[in-house]
Amino acid sequence: MTEKKQLFLNLFEMACVSHITHGLWSLPGNNRHRFADIEYWTELAQILEDGGFDGVFLADVIGAYDTFRGGPETALREGLQSPNLDPLLVVPAMATVTKRLHFGATFSTTYEPPFAFARRASTLDHLTRGRFGWNIVTSYLPNAARNFGLEGEIPHDRRYELADEYLDVLYKLWEGSWDDDAVIADRDARVYTDPARVRYIDHVGEQHRVAGPHIVHPSPQRTPVLFQATGSPAGVAFAGRHAEVVFTGGRTVEEFQRNAEGMRAAAVANGRRSDDVRFIAMAGVIVGRTEEEAADKWRIYRERTSTEGILAHLGFPIDLAAFPPQLTIGEALALAGVEHDRASFIPPSTTIAQALEFVRGGRQDRFFVVGTPSVVADEIERWLDEDGIDGINLRQYHSFDTARDFAELVVPELRRRGRLPEAGGAPTTLRERLFGEGHRLPDRHYGARYRGGANLDVEREPLRIEGALAAR
Structure with a gap:
């Protein structure tokens, strides 16, 4: 009998009040306002580990959302990803109270x-015993660029070219600078590290000059698991070379599968296997013990959703509420003197009323379900078997009720169906949990070329964005 494909289950988090469920922080009993308390993170981590989650995925931004209405006022009023803590610093707190929970944290390569x-x-990676993954981003907010001394954003594709060299430096440090047996800890000889097994990397590139050696000895995974969220040709090219897990989606099955196939093709073009990339989709799951209970939760969430928060997050170029509801988006943009490509995710023929309904959640992505545990489990099995995802980042509508509901109602059902591991399994590194193999990068991965100090002086291969575009 063929073994059933298991779900990799993440909770989608961010160290802020309003992440991607705008306005819902004000719901009774919601703990979002506690995001700056260390107990928020330790309590959440224990709920997730005890509840059968594989990990928590931490988003981040390094700028303010200040495009909507020409300033940050709406975002600040809504708590939209500001104030916002450094996600890397909450990981050790969660790791301290868990043994099996894994962590994916966002950090930008640009600044x-x-x-x-x-x-x-x-x-x-050391402190978590190999449970750490890095979500690679290049930062898209104009305000982020200004925060780091630039007048404006670096162009999109150029950011990926810069990120490619950034990764090259990291691989040389993580994979090439220290041998596995460099630390000998010989008390009698009074030698902790054998200097002959540690080396400079002497990287000299277009953007970076890094001598090394790495200042940390090899961690359990050396290179943390590499996450990426993308869909652009430049992003696909980058993912084909580097990413092990891609956070992607689509409003239809066909759109998701087209994205996934493009990334698999890019991986193969880089000497990897097509199954060297796992795909995680953001999923909305509203579960209740009855259909009525689930529907009532979804009704409450929709009623409390902030339209202004969503528009500020999207950086929408006009204030939709300032126009008559019967006007189309195209007509409103024309009146405001704004080109439609700045709002291209909504067709120009859409009326203002329809657009407001759209952004408030009247239409959901493919990976969304409201219902009882059996209905939810049926849908997740379809996502796994028919759509081809490997895992989900569970959208939080209420902290901590979203996680508790899934843990108490959905996890037992998925376990009965063989879609999640049984409780109490032995701790693993993140890479082992995802791929069922070793805890280090496979030899065929681009970053492995620097192991043992090999290829440190070899000229870097440029990232070929055009090839990825052709693969799509």
């Missing part, structure tokens, strides 16, 4: 130097 981040990532 801070790679040597310092290499140290932080290795530290986290």
